[in-house]
Every structure is written in C-alpha cells, then in structure tokens.
Amino acid sequence: MDDNMHINDSDEVDFSYPEGFEKAAKSLDFLPDDETRRQILLALVTGMAMQ
Amino acid sequence: MPKLAERGIGMDAQKKLLERKELFDNAIAFKRNKRVPMLSNFFTWKIYDAGYTAKEAIYDYAVMEDVVRQFIERYQFDAYFDLGTRNPMRVTNAFGAGRHYIDEENDTVLVDDHTILLRDEYSEYITGKNEWYWSKGFKRTAKPGLTIGELKNAVQEFLVFGQFSEKMSSMLSSEYGALRTASGYAMVPFENLFLTLRGMREASLDLRKSKAEIKECMDFMFETESLPMLEQSLALESNDTAADISCAFLGHSVLNTSQFEEFYWPYLKAIIDKASAAHKTIFIMCEATMLRFAEFFEDVPKGVLFVQLEQDDVFEFRKRLPNIAFTGGMPTNLLGFGTPEECIEYAKRLIGELGDGYAFGTDKMMSYRNDAKRENLIAVCDFVREYQI
Numbered sequence: 544m545d546d547n548m549h550i551n552d553s554d555e556v557d558f559s560y561p562e563g564f565e566k567a568a569k570s571l572d573f574l575p576d577d578e579t580r581r582q583i584l585l586a587l588v589t590g591m592a593m594q
Numbered sequence: 595m596p597k598l599a600e601r602g603i604g605m606d607a608q609k610k611l612l613e614r615k616e617l618f619d620n621a622i623a624f625k626r627n628k629r630v631p632m633l634s635n636f637f638t639w640k641i642y643d644a645g646y647t648a649k650e651a652i653y654d655y656a657v658m659e660d661v662v663r664q665f666i667e668r669y670q671f672d673a674y675f676d677l678g679t680r681n682p683m684r685v686t687n688a689f690g691a692g693r694h695y696i697d698e699e700n701d702t703v704l705v706d707d708h709t710i711l712l713r714d715e716y717s718e719y720i721t722g723k724n725e726w727y728w729s730k731g732f733k734r735t736a737k738p739g740l741t742i743g744e745l746k747n748a749v750q751e752f753l754v755f756g757q758f759s760e761k762m763s764s765m766l767s768s769e770y771g772a773l774r775t776a777s778g779y780a781m782v783p784f785e786n787l788f789l790t791l792r793g794m795r796e797a798s799l800d801l802r803k804s805k806a807e808i809k810e811c812m813d814f815m816f817e818t819e820s821l822p823m824l825e826q827s828l829a830l831e832s833n834d835t836a837a838d839i840s841c842a843f844l845g846h847s848v849l850n851t852s853q854f855e856e857f858y859w860p861y862l863k864a865i866i867d868k869a870s871a872a873h874k875t876i877f878i879m880c881e882a883t884m885l886r887f888a889e890f891f892e893d894v895p896k897g898v899l900f901v902q903l904e905q906d907d908v909f910e911f912r913k914r915l916p917n918i919a920f921t922g923g924m925p926t927n928l929l930g931f932g933t934p935e936e937c938i939e940y941a942k943r944l945i946g947e948l949g950d951g952y953a954f955g956t957d958k959m960m961s962y963r964n965d966a967k968r969e970n971l972i973a974v975c976d977f978v979r980e981y982q983i
Contacts, residue, residue, distance in 0.1 A: 548607030558733040560725040570742045571749055585724060587752050588732040591685055593710060593790040594694065 603768045611834055614672040616775065617953075618836040620630025622875050622919045623897040624951040632954045632978055633775070633836060634671035635902060635922045637680050638703055639960040640664070641970055648696050648703055652681050655758045657814075663764060666770050667973045673773035673836040673953075675879075675902070677762035682755045688735025688748035702962060710734055711791040713800060716807040719791075731791075767834040768820045776840035776877045778827020780869075781820050782861045783812035788845030798848045801857060809857065816861050824865060828872045836953075837877035837900050839869055847882035859890050870898045879961075880904055888914050904958050912948055921955035923948070924974065929956065929966035934973035941974050945981060954978045 550570045557563030568580040603611070617631035641651040644661040651658045658678040666674070681703050686692025694705045710731050711719060719726050736745075766772050787808065788797045800808040824839070832838045846858055869876050878884075878901045885889070885906045891899070896917045903911060903922035911920065923944050926959060928937055941954065 550742055552741060552746065554742045556736070556740045556742060556745050560722075560729045560730045564724075564728045567742065567745055570746060573746075573750065583749060583752070585727070587685075587749060588725045589724070591682060591752060591755075592689065592691075592732055592735050593727075594682075594686065594692070 603771075606798045607768055607771035611767060614771070614773050615833065615836075617672060617751070618900075621951060622837065622900045624919060626950055627983060629980075629982060630945050630949075630952060630954050630978055631673065631836070632671045632975065633671070633902070634665075635676045635677075635921075635956050635958070636665065636692045636960040638961065639965050640678075642666075642701070642963045643966075647698075648701050649698060651678070652683050652696065652703070655754075658758075659762070659765075663765075666772065668972055669912050670979060671772065671975070673775055674766060675775050675959075677759070677766060677774070679755070679759045679762060679844050685751045685755050688751040689735070689740055689744060691735045691842035705837045707793045707795055710792040711787075713792075713796065713804055713807075716811040717805070720811060735845070743755045758915070763766075763808075771831065775836045776837045777830045777832045777835045778824075778825045778839040778874075780827060780839050780841040780876065781815075782841070782843075782845070782858060782865070783820060784845045784849075784858050784861070785842050786815060786819075787812070788848070791840070794845075794848060797845070801853055806874060812857065817940065818863075820865070821862065824868060828868065828874055832874075839865075839873040840877045840879060843878045843880040843884065843901075844882075846884075846887060848954070851887065854887050854890070859887075863890075866894055866898060870895055874898075875900055878902065880906075885911055885914060891915055891918060894918065902955065908944070908952075908957075909947060912951070916951075919951040919953070921953035922951075924954065924956045926956060926958055926960070926965045929970045929974070931967075932970060934970050937970045937974040938977045941978055942981070945978070945983065949983055 550566060557594055564584070568577065568584045571580040571584065574580045574583060614631065617627055617629070620627045621631055638648055641648055644664045646657055646661060651661050658852070662678045673767055681694055683692055683694055686694065693708050694703055696702070697704050711726075715726065715730065763774060768877060784797070788794055794799060797808075827839045839931050841862075846854055849858060866876065875897070878899055880901050881904050882907045884901060884903065892915065894917055899918045901918055901920040903920050908920065908923035924941060928940055944952070944954065
C-alpha cells in the first residue's frame with residue numbers, strides 16, 4: 544500500500560485481505576516497524592481474539 | 595532462557611525454586627520425596643477470597659496483582675496454574691467482542707459455546723489461513739463498525755496484557771521462589787476446533803457429518819501449527835516450571851473411543867513421543883475423565899506425563915495407570931463445606947495412598963466462591979507442606 548496514505552482513527556476497519564490487513568497494521572504507529580506491526584496484529588487476530 | 599541468577603533472582607528465591615523444582619521432578623518420575631509438592635489449580639476463587647468482585651479484578655491489573663500476591667502469601671503452593679491472566683477481557687472487550695463475560699449477579703465468569711469457522715470453510719482455512727482469520731474470523735468476532743482507533747486501542751491492550759503476564763511470571767519466581775506449571779505449549783488440533791474455531795457442538799457434529807474435511811484440517815493444523823509450536827517448546831529451559839510443556843485435554847470429553855482413536859490420539863501420541871524422546875515432561879490439563887481412554891495411555895513411559903485430574907477417582911487412576919503421575923483429588927465439596935479437620939484427614943489419605951507420583955491439588959479448577967473456605971484451605975496447605983512422607 545501507499546506509504547503516504549493517511550489513516551484516520553475514525554475509519555472503519557477494512558476486512559479485505561491483504562489490503563485491509565496491511566492498512567490496519569500500518570495504523571499501529573506506536574510499534575517500531577511494519578513487520579512488528581503485522582506480527583502483533585496477526586497474533587491478536589489468530590490468538591486472543593478467537594477465545 | 596537465562597540461568598536463575600542471570601535473571602536477577604535472589605539467593606533465597608533461587609533456593610526455593612530449586613527445592614520446588616526437585617519436588618516436582620521427583621513426583622513426575624515417581625521418585626521418593628520428603629514431602630508432596632502442591633499445585634494450585636485456583637482461578638477466579640482467589641479473587642473472591644481476596645475480597646474483590648470478578649469485575650473489579652479482571653479489569654484492573656493492580657487489583658489482580660494484589661489478588662495473586664494475597665493468594666501466594668496466604669497458601670504458599672509450590673506451583674501455580676493461573677497468575678490472574680486467565681480472562682484477558684480488557685483486550686477482547688476493546689474490539690467490542692469476546693465470548694467470555696461476567697455474570698455480575700452470580701459474580702462468575704462464563705463463556706458460551708460459539709462457532710467462528712463455518713463447516714464449509716475448512717478448505718479456505720487450509721489454503722489461506724491468515725486471510726481467513728482476518729477477513730472472516732476476526733470480522734465475525736469484532737463488533738460491527740470497528741474503527742481503526744478502536745483496533746489500535748485493542749492492540750495496545752494486548753501489549754499491556756502481555757506485560758502484565760510477564761510481570762506476574764517474573765514476580766512469582768523472583769519474589770516468591772515458586773513455579774509456573776510449564777514453559778512451553780502443545781496443542782492437539784481437535785482442541786483448537788472444539789474450544790474456539792468450530793465450538794463444542796459443531797466440532798462434535800463434524801466428526802459425523804464432515805469426517806474427511808475435519809481430518810484434513812487437523813492434519814494441516816498439526817503440521818503447520820502444533821509441530822512448530824512443539825519444537826519451539828522443546829527448546830525452552832524449564833528451571834522455573836513444574837513441567838516442560840502444557841497441553842489441554844478437554845475436547846476428548848465429547849468423543850467415543852473410536853473417535854478418540856481416529857481424531858485425537860494420533861496427534862497426542864506424536865506429541866508424547868517427541869517429548870519423551872527429548873526427555874521432556876508434559877503437564878496435561880484434563881477436564882472430565884481420562885480413565886475412559888486409559889488403554890491408550892498404558893504404554894506411555896513413566897516420567898513423561900503429569901496430569902491434572904478432574905472427574906476421575908484418583909485411587910482408581912493410580913491402579914489403572916501406575917505409569918502416570920498426577921495432581922488433583924482434594925474434593926471441592928470438602929474444602930467448601932467440610933471442617934479443617936475433615937480436610938486434613940482426606941489430604942492425609944491422598945498422600946498416604948498415592949505418595950510417589952502425586953502432587954497435592956484440588957479435584958477441579960477452583961472458580962466459584964463456595965469451592966473452598968479460607969480456613970479449610972489454610973489448614974490443608976499448612977498440613978501438606980509440613981507432612982513428611
């Protein structure tokens with residue numbers, strides 16, 4: 544996705560894959576880098592969210 | 595994992611950890627101990643015992659830390675199954691969902707059976723697991739209209755929960771010199787379907803209606819999820835845990851013997867064989883009964899399995915499977931409604947008849963206010979800690 548795309552907190556989460564997933568991961572700007580953002584988001588949605 | 599001293603654990607806590615580790619090592623290997631080790635299977639009960647409601651403790655990690663500290667200091671078990679991290683509802687509530695909820699009237703935590711993966715989606719899971727999780731699994735789980743801001747908040751809660759979990763584990767070993775149950779984890783694929791993705795009812799039906807599909811998916815899960823997780827777990831040090839690997843044994847409760855043989859045992863046996871070959875131990879958290887499938891466990895080498903029993907008669911279990919160490923057996927109805935003297939008498943019988951290969955524990959997960967009275971638990975813990983075999 545475009546690195547310069549602006550993501551607003553009020554945007555609804557897009558559940559398309561991989562575009563929506565990448566956009567959601569990119570929004571996690573408090574994490575250090577894109578790979579960490581993807582890994583943490585994936586850990587959440589494949590693990591704890593399924594409980 | 596670094597050695598104990600390198601992790602900043604003081605000499606007193608190190609000494610306690612080593613003593614407690616030896617007690618569990620001996621129990622699992624059926625070697626004589628000077629006393630029986632004690633394993634806590636207490637969950638939400640300790641919240642009520644500490645004077646809080648479930649809601650107060652689950653949503654406030656400072657309160658939960660106080661709950662856990664009070665419990666450790668009051669009863670002084672050697673190992674702990676739960677450190678206040680069983681119900682991460684701050685995380686699941688942050689994205690507006692979660693299937694666990696607090697019944698405030700009865701002050702207890704409940705979960706409803708649920709289905710996330712639909713019966714016709716097994717092949718989709720196999721061919722594009724991450725895509726399925728994001729576009730279907732998580733979408734069905736999150737509240738409608740979830741915003742990016744809410745998702746960010748949920749991820750932050752997820753990170754905070756991880757920090758809390760690490761803090762509690764570190765506190766247990768470095769301040770109290772006590773053990774967790776295991777450092778690693780193993781998963782039989784049916785458990786993942788039974789507990790989360792398909793749910794109890796639907797997973798049970800699939801064994802009749804979609805045998806080929808569920809088997810293919812479980813094979814895929816085992817190769818791509820269970821085995822890598824197991825390999826990582828086998829590489830971990832376990833110097834602050836009672837066993838090496840923990841494994842849930844819950845879904846067997848809805849299987850008959852032939853279903854267990856076909857859909858469950860091959861995966862569990864592979865896990866046991868790998869752990870045994872690596873000289874590792876497995877803590878099995880068993881709900882319902884294991885004795886119904888005793889024939890499958892007869893040839894498991896002594897010293898590999900350590901089982902938390904629930905509904906099995908522990909004395910019968912010892913006779914039928916003398917190769918498997920276990921914990922459990924202390925009746926909840928006695929702890930909840932008996933006297934301290936009655937509790938001590940029963941604990942004496944457990945230790946006297948079970949001795950080697952046994953760790954003291956309760957006959958179920960302790961979740962409800964009436965599962966135990968404080969004076970009974972203090973009396974029985976004090977007794978077991980001092981009682982020489």
